[in-house]
Amino acid sequence: MQAAVNHYERYRPRPFTREERKDVTILFGGLTWKHERLVQGVMHNLNYNAEPLPNVVREDLDTGKELIDVGACCPTIFTTGSLASFLKNQVAAQGKEEVQKKYVFLTAGACGPCRFGQYHESYSMALDQIGLRDFRMFLMAQNELDQGSKDGGGLDINMPLSMGLVWAILCADVLTDLEYLTRPYEAEPGTTDRVLKESIEHLYQVFRKRPVRGKKWGVLAWHYLTDYFTEALGEVRRKWDSIEVDRLQPRPKVKVTGEFWLQTHEGDGNYNIKRWLEQEGAEVIPPPIAVWLDYLLHSPIERMLERREVDKYASVKVAVIRGLEKIYHRTYNRFRKALGSLPYELPDQEEIRKLATPFYHFRLRGGEGHMLVGKALYTYHHKKAHMICELSPYSCMPNTMSIGAMANVLGKYPDLLYAPIEVKGDAEVHALSRCQMILTEAKKRAQKEFDEALAKSGFSLETLRRSEAQLPEARRAGFKVPSYGCISTGANYVLHLAANARRAAA
């Protein structure tokens, strides 16, 4: 007799009703603890119970491998393992029925050539394997602000939620820049992390108490025009001014790029590489999520312009997108300004596209698309960093293509220091030692730049230290070192102190 065939059935979550909202906790994850805490503030503001999943740990990789296709990219395996581990622990503590009733999982969804479009399939496979087929998981499209209510009305992805989430991400981004600009130079170890935690808690309260004004486009107008968030960031800046720093040191600047999850993550999932780089003496330029959102906003423009002959509204649509881009950039710059303009500006998407075009076509979507090549060239041409560290997930198709294209870039720009680090999650020594090889060269360049700045200044280090004592505000984390055309903070600072010493002597 022929065996019965179990046909594949797509995962469909049970409804999550509005009445259940007060008893159900929405789980989410995939960002840094800073972003997640502010996202939680937005959710609490709208009366959702929400909780980020614990940060990914090494064991989640093993859990994920046991549950899904082992050939999946490492971010898929890590995040699936993380969700499954959390749920298994909760089942052990509270029982299966309670967990299926008490939690739902909200994750970003997309379509496209990379596995990001199928993350939820991996999650549903894992839920099947751990016997939680009835657990509810919902997708939030990453390119729509107003998606209406999900099955049952328990979750409403509307303008107040989406605007809150975007503003929370932008605030966490600018604060992350401040963190990485400060920690390598802090005079007392641990101060940056302490002030960072206080600042994030302050901003959590700001998002939790956010007045939600207007509906649909009125919400956008309020977020755009209000001083509510910039005033809160001004308070954060005052906290950061309490941190004393010593910037008279030659540290190489390392720009971190790579696949979205891997570059954003801070923990075992990428061997904690940003902290490791700092411990090795580098100043890291972290990758803001804001650049990714900017890419999502900007990328339809070219497609629409090509359709002008067949779509009579194409020009109007392009004008609307350009208007939204202006709002987005102005908001980011207001947030930067509230923090003393210390956080980095957003790169121009059009310039990134043009820089990447000879090597990688912008229509090759998936992963970060042409941005990895474009960002590397942007960093190189604008002298933003001594070295680029690109985090590439094992088994990631878009990243493999970018690395192939970078071979061509390096042929043209042989002095571009580029470290493509393949991350499997379980080959830490191999990855870090590979990064260290390139970092050694970056350190030499930073030292040379520092020595040249000293020679150009005409002062010794000791004299500059004495001159620094006359400028107590320059030893504060909130002080912005002006650019004198050098890459490193230390070399620019040398030239700034020298200019100041000359002014004082005149």
Ligand code: SF4
């Ligand atoms: S970009 Fe690569 S690592 Fe990221 S989801 Fe797509 S395939 Fe996986």
